[in-house]
Amino acid sequence: MAMLEDLESLQFDYGMEEEDRSWLCVLGRFRGLMIKGCAHATFFCKLLRNLRQLLHEQHTSTDLETRSLDDTPADDELKVGIIGGGHLGKQLARVLLQLVPIPAERLRISTRRPETLDELQKLGVQCFYRNSRLVGWADVIFLCCLSSQLPHICSEIQTSLGKACIVYSFVAAVPIPRLNLLLNHTNILRPQYQCFEGFADIWGANKEIIAALQDPVILQATCPFSPAGGIILNIKWLEGLFYAALNVCTAEAMPHLPALQFMNELFLSVHDEDCGEDGASCPQFQLRDFVSKVYAKNLPRARPFPWFELTAVQLRETPLSRHLLTNTAVRNHLMHLYCDSFGISLTQEQQPVVSTGSPSQ
Numbered sequence: 001m002a003m004l005e006d007l008e009s010l011q012f013d014y015g016m017e018e019e020d021r022s023w024l025c026v027l028g029r030f031r032g033l034m035i036k037g038c039a040h041a042t043f044f045c046k047l048l049r050n051l052r053q054l055l056h057e058q059h060t061s062t063d064l065e066t067r068s069l070d071d072t073p074a075d076d077e078l079k080v081g082i083i084g085g086g087h088l089g090k091q092l093a094r095v096l097l098q099l100v101p102i103p104a105e106r107l108r109i110s111t112r113r114p115e116t117l118d119e120l121q122k123l124g125v126q127c128f129y130r131n132s133r134l135v136g137w138a139d140v141i142f143l144c145c146l147s148s149q150l151p152h153i154c155s156e157i158q159t160s161l162g163k164a165c166i167v168y169s170f171v172a173a174v175p176i177p178r179l180n181l182l183l184n185h186t187n188i189l190r191p192q193y194q195c196f197e198g199f200a201d202i203w204g205a206n207k208e209i210i211a212a213l214q215d216p217v218i219l220q221a222t223c224p225f226s227p228a229g230g231i232i233l234n235i236k237w238l239e240g241l242f243y244a245a246l247n248v249c250t251a252e253a254m255p256h257l258p259a260l261q262f263m264n265e266l267f268l269s270v271h272d273e274d275c276g277e278d279g280a281s282c283p284q285f286q287l288r289d290f291v292s293k294v295y296a297k298n299l300p301r302a303r304p305f306p307w308f309e310l311t312a313v314q315l316r317e318t319p320l321s322r323h324l325l326t327n328t329a330v331r332n333h334l335m336h337l338y339c340d341s342f343g344i345s346l347t348q349e350q351q352p353v354v355s356t357g358s359p360s361q
Contacts (some may be wrong), residue, residue, distance in 0.1 A: 028201035034229045039096045039222040045100045046341050049078045081138030085111025089144035110134040128196035132160040140166045161185050186309035192234040199230030206210040236314040243308040248306045250347040270337040283329045
């Protein structure tokens with residue numbers, strides 16, 4: 001197949017009339033959105049997995065001081081559910097299995113036609129049609145369904161959603177306030193993308209999504225701050241990631257100072273060339289970067305962070321909003337963390353162009 005990959009007569013656009021070629025940008029945009037969506041979901045799952053590992057290590061260390069090793073909890077690995085087994089759901093499942101990687105026994109899919117997911121079932125992924133059962137099991141739920149199916153799905157899963165379960169919606173036609181209303185749930189993340197004309201199509205029409213995300217050029221174009229390829233991610237999604245991580249710590253009743261230390265370890269652990277050998281010039285998150293100055297001043301040391309409504313975080317300005325927009329060092333660290341999580345190192349010259357603009361909500 002590799003011998004035929006670049007054969008002109010086998011390309012999608014071979015024989016297409018010139019006046020019809022303008023429609024190719026739509027195909028490229030669709031593919032770019034699919035690649036970016038899968039990349040950002042993968043990054044999110046990697047962060048959650050790493051955070052849960054930090055929490056597990058802390059619990060294990062604490063428990064060993066008070067009880068025997070046999071009483072230590074065995075496993076706290078991330079559990080991911082996907083509702084919808086269409087093109088997006090299947091692509092997302094493959095990407096999460098290979099690039100996070102999520103063990104097959106920790107990934108489950110609920111779809112009206114589980115018999116069409118034979119390939120994933122052979123890998124050990126449970127596929128069935130019972131949305132409420134999936135939601136009751138998972139830590140993260142990805143909504144990969146049609147907008148017309150969403151009201152019925154929400155009515156099915158609403159009562160099974162735990163407070164800490166994160167719902168990650170790919171249903172572009174349904175905005176955050178509507179999702180909040182349908183689910184009666186605030187722990188929701190919804191990436192929003194805006195497309196622009198005049199950018200080169202770099203999304204690699206002949207590559208599988210997993211292969212595309214191992215291409216340094218394509219991967220750098222998926223960076224949250226990058227406008228490359230004509231698709232920009234709303235920066236509020238990145239804020240949602242931070243506050244989602246804080247909610248995970250709060251659900252474990254972790255005092256805010258250790259939680260803040262975890263945020264620095266999780267998000268600022270990959271350094272750029274300006275950090276120096278001792279890392280003295282690296283940025284560090286402070287309490288006031290996430291809550292108001294008044295709240296930070298009056299928060300007792302043993303108290304966890306408050307529970308943050310992710311729906312509100314993505315619709316309003318937060319203390320973190322200005323920090324991400326104005327602090328270049330933080331943005332650089334986040335870009336290096338993003339690429340490093342996919343196994344790619346950035347030099348100063350390779351850093352993607354940063355866009356701090358946010359599409360309208």
